[in-house]
Amino acid sequence: MLGYTITQWLFGILSFLAIMFGLMVVFSRNPVNSVLYLVLTFFCIAGHYLLMNAQFLAIVHIVVYAGAIMVLFLFIIMLMNLNEDSEPQKTWITKIIAAVAGGMMLFVLVGSLKGSEQLGLSTYGSSQIGLVKNLGLVLFKDFLFPFEIASILLLAALVGVILLGRKEPVMDKKL
Amino acid sequence: MCAVVFGLSLGVAAYATLWERKFAAFLQDRVGPDRAGWHGILQPLADGGKMFFKEEIIPNLSNRFLFVLGPSLFMMTALMTGAVIPWGADFVIGGKTYSAQITDINIGVLYLFGVVSVGVYGIMIGGWASNNKFALLGAIRASSQMISYEIAMGISVIALVITSGGTLSLREIVGQQDAGVCNFVWQPLGFLIFFICALAETNRAPFDLPECESELVGGYHTEYSSMKLGLFLFAEYINMFISSAIMSAFYFGGFNFPFAAELYNAMGLEAGSFWITLIGFGAFFTKIFMFICVFMWVRWTLPRFRYDQLMNLGWKILIPLSLLNLALTVVVEYFRGHIQF
Structure with a gap:
């Protein structure tokens, strides 16, 4: 078909959809819709x-991500019931700063990806590397x-969350 | 095959509704529905017809698209889980081998988890789009309950996968139970945890807090009417059917049964015969039917949990228990020689 293989077509369609939905996340007025687009x-x-x-990945x-983290996001947003009227609007300075910071993040990401072609990471192992068993062996050996x-990083984050979320013990028992 | 499983899921779910009412009637010393057809055998059709002809109401202040999407998504994910379940042995007709399973992907167990974890969106979207406080509370309860119990369920399944020799394909998990004993013998605690979590994931009593009619009117489907309500209720029965099938396949050998090889020898059936598939399917279905009965028995016997009891059971009892089960499994499998260090 037009000189492209089926994989290239799929890649193109998926990339288009991913970018479109990504834009919809940013442009939706309603935070719940944003989460669903995400x-x-x-x-x-x-x-x-x-x-x-x-496949495993x-x-x-x-x-x-879709089944657990986003459900919790949705959960919080539904509970807070955010919308345009009640939400304090950001000033344009904040918006510009956010845009600049985001742009620099993009710059760093593109810069780091640009050099990755020479590393040859994509050819690690065989084409069966994505199967659970092979992936497990590579992860736990190499x-x-x-x-x-x-x-350990995840564990530290877990402990931190529990510390932050814990209620302070009530010192004064006389209420 | 797709169409067969689709029809089977819907048919079983339809008659599970009738059986549930008959079962409840039996437990409460009543007769149950007996007007439509012989002993009420046409009752599911009458119920379905009633659902279709009811007035369809979409609340004015709701998000119309998401309101319709909710039940559709819930039904879709309920039907998707049936795709990886092996319903019977392979059979040969006219030199061609047919498989009694839609697809045997090598990450079948993870696929099930993926579909189940996406299933909660149906309830959440439906409950939120109704723009009703009761529906929202029901949706939030459903999602927190499902996320909490998925963890214990996942850990108990990891133990099961270790017992099955490290395969994630459902066909292989069932296949390695054909000789010797079924997984239940090695995983009694894991089965118990899985069963409790399955009750919670299907939102069945005593875990039906999301729709808890004494506190929340109807929970997440308060605002739904007509067939959209029907889809929510119906998907619950499909979930019950599929989770019974998964439990029979994981822990009770699926389409295998004791002395199967001897029976087939005595009947003179060769491997690949259609009759073997059919008999195996019958055995599988008997197990599924028994699990469905247990689901109903539990529902009509136990009262509903309080919300804090539900969370304590999930986080403070089931998760530590499933971790203990995992540790025990590793020790046992080391001595059985399935794990080498």
Whole structure:
């Protein structure tokens, strides 16, 4: 079809949808709609993982991001019932600063990705690397140290959340 | 195959509604529905017809698109889970091998989790779009309950996967139970945890807090009428059917049964015969039916939890228990020789 393979077509369609939904996240007036568009974006990204033979990553992406994290986001937004009228509007200075900061983040990301072609990371192992068993072997043999570092980072975040969310013990029992 | 599973899920769910009412009537010493057809056998059709002809109401202040999307999504995810369940052994007709399973993906267990975790969006979107406080409370209860119980369920399934030799394909999990004993023997605690979590994930009593009629009118489906309400109620029965199927496949050998090979030998059936698939399907269905009965028995016996009891059970009892189960499983499997260090 027009000189492209089916994989290239799928890549193009998924990328278009992901970018479109990503824009819709930003432009929706209603925060609940934003979250739902973000969920759709995650599904498109999971499709990209599938195209790269990373089945495990794709399904875990859906379970963790779409199935758990976004449900909690939705949960909070529904409880707070945000909308334009009650929400304090940001001034234009804040908006410009946010745009500049976001643009610099994009700059850093593009800069770091630009050099990744020479590293040849995408050809690590065989094309079956995305299967659960092969991925597990690689993670726990070749990349054990980074894996453990990541888990310590998560543990630290967990402890921090529990500390922040904990109610202060009531010292004064006489009420 | 797709159409067969689709029809099967819907048909079983329809007759599960009738069976639920008959079962409740039996437990409460009543007769139950007996007007439509012989012993009420046409009651599901009458119910369905009534649902279709009821007036359809969409609240003025609701988000119309999301209001319709909610029940559709809930129904869709309920039907999607049936795709990876192996309903019977492969059979050969005219030299071609047919599989009694829609697809055997090698991450079947994770696929189930993915679909179940997306299923909660149906309730959340529906409850929020209704623009009603009771519906919103029901939706929020449903989502927090499902997220809490998914963790314990996931950990108990990890233990099961270790027992099954590290495969995530449902066909292989069922297949390695055909000789010897079923997984329940090695995973009694894991099964108990999985069963309790399945009750909570399907929003069945005693975990039906999202629709808790004594506090929340109707919970997340308060504003729904006509067939959109029907979809919500109906999807619950499909979920119950599918989770019974998953429990039979995970812990009770699916379409295998004791002395199956001897029986097939005595009947003179060769491997690949359609009759083997059919008999295996019958055995699988008997197990599913028994689990559906247990679901109903629990519903009509136990009173509903209070919300803090529900959260305590999920986080303080089931999650530590499932971690203990995981540790025990690793020790047991090490001595059985399934794990090498």
